Amino acid sequence: MNKPLRLGILGAANIARSFASGVAAAQDVKIVAIASRDASKAEGFAREFGIEHHFASYEAMLCNSEVDAVYVPLPNTMHAEWSIRAAAAGKHVICEKPLAMSAGEATEMFAAAEQYGVILREAYPYLAQPQTVRTRELIAEGAIGRVQLIRASFGVPFSDRSNIRLNPTLGGGSLLDAGSYPVSLCRMLVGAPPKRVQAVARWTADALDRTLVATIDFANGVLAQISCSFATAFHRHALIVGEQGVIETDYTNHAWSGSHPEIKLRRGLGFRAPYETIFCPGGDGFCFETSEFGALVKGDSEKWHGASPQDSIDIARMLDAAAISARDDGQWVCL
Numbered sequence: 416m417n418k419p420l421r422l423g424i425l426g427a428a429n430i431a432r433s434f435a436s437g438v439a440a441a442q443d444v445k446i447v448a449i450a451s452r453d454a455s456k457a458e459g460f461a462r463e464f465g466i467e468h469h470f471a472s473y474e475a476m477l478c479n480s481e482v483d484a485v486y487v488p489l490p491n492t493m494h495a496e497w498s499i500r501a502a503a504a505g506k507h508v509i510c511e512k513p514l515a516m517s518a519g520e521a522t523e524m525f526a527a528a529e530q531y532g533v534i535l536r537e538a539y540p541y542l543a544q545p546q547t548v549r550t551r552e553l554i555a556e557g558a559i560g561r562v563q564l565i566r567a568s569f570g571v572p573f574s575d576r577s578n579i580r581l582n583p584t585l586g587g588g589s590l591l592d593a594g595s596y597p598v599s600l601c602r603m604l605v606g607a608p609p610k611r612v613q614a615v616a617r618w619t620a621d622a623l624d625r626t627l628v629a630t631i632d633f634a635n636g637v638l639a640q641i642s643c644s645f646a647t648a649f650h651r652h653a654l655i656v657g658e659q660g661v662i663e664t665d666y667t668n669h670a671w672s673g674s675h676p677e678i679k680l681r682r683g684l685g686f687r688a689p690y691e692t693i694f695c696p697g698g699d700g701f702c703f704e705t706s707e708f709g710a711l712v713k714g715d716s717e718k719w720h721g722a723s724p725q726d727s728i729d730i731a732r733m734l735d736a737a738a739i740s741a742r743d744d745g746q747w748v749c750l
């Protein structure tokens with residue numbers, strides 16, 4: 416039981432490099448394998464990160480009995496297929512966001528995990544970051560009263576058409592890539608299912624959403640607005656407003672180089688109330704996230720701060736609805 420969880424990576428993705436660096440510091444998880452469609456890429460990756468096994472196909476890694484769980488950093492259109500294949504091979508799965516291309520796919524993925532008796536979770540490093548954990552505690556403690564409104568954004572510039580994010584056949588678009596962050600944040604903070612969604616977008620020449628703004632009406636009365644973009648300077652911010660105060664956070668994935676993420680908290684109703692700055696310990700979100708995943712696999716579900724299967728399905732439902740609404744000139748989509 417005290418042995419580290421042995422993790423394999425499916426695909427030598429760019430993000431897999433940051434993941435491997437971050438997870439190297441985790442106590443209870445060890446990366447033991449890397450698979451790539453290209454044998455030399457797998458070998459180079461294994462050498463660079465000191466990984467024991469490398470495979471020239473994803474299938475080969477799934478057959479290896481020394482791998483307990485896999486990390487899936489493949490293009491979005493491949494998440495469902497490879498998560499299900501990994502589950503069928505008896506591997507636990509931590510899959511990159513967005514978990515799936517649709518809520519239907521997400522539901523099939525969790526059904527497969529249940530059928531094969533493995534754990535599947537969607538990866539959002541910011542949810543394991545102490546900054547987000549503390550934000551949720553503050554809300555639960557009533558620091559800002561009952562939450563009424565959330566405004567959350569994430570924008571990151573991408574224009575290179577060779578990037579998977581700008582490829583319509585690989586699940587590109589700002590909503591699935593960047594928008595999954597603010598949508599997931601809203602779902603986690605609201606703690607209730609969405610009722611309806613409305614969205615407006617600006618499009619690329621390939622008809623992918625480049626910038627999108629959505630309003631989400633939650634079943635418990637909370638209203639949220641999210642935005643995402645590939646056409647802006649980097650920005651990441653959330654404003655959470657309750658009946659008794661305000662929280663602002665950049666809900667960061669990672670706090671590198673000794674930086675300390677902070678939360679701005681204003682208690683009270685008036686505009687004269689001062690903001691408190693709450694400094695949180697920080698670190699590599701992949702390290703936090705995989706440690707929590709390792710504990711979850713070993714049965715310690717209390718340690719997992721990430722999305723539950725139902726959270727992930729609701730996130731996918733909101734992403735589906737926002738995409739439909741944006742293509743339908745902003746009509747409300749009821750869920």
Ligand SMILES: NC(=O)c1ccc[n+]([C@@H]2O[C@H](COP(=O)([O-])OP(=O)(O)OC[C@H]3O[C@@H](n4cnc5c(N)ncnc54)[C@H](OP(=O)(O)O)[C@@H]3O)[C@@H](O)[C@H]2O)c1
Nearest residue numbers: 426427428429430431451452488489490491511512513579
């Ligand atoms: N959590 C985060 O902070 C974070 C950050 C960035 C990205 N992501 C997510 O991680 C995933 C990967 O993003 P990335 O930027 O790392 O992508 P990437 O560098 O393009 O890597 C994707 C990998 O998928 C494999 N692949 C298999 N079939 C492919 C195909 N037809 N075309 C392209 N690649 C293919 C390739 O690995 P091989 O050639 O080795 O087989 C490739 O290296 C996405 O789902 C993204 O949303 C998450």
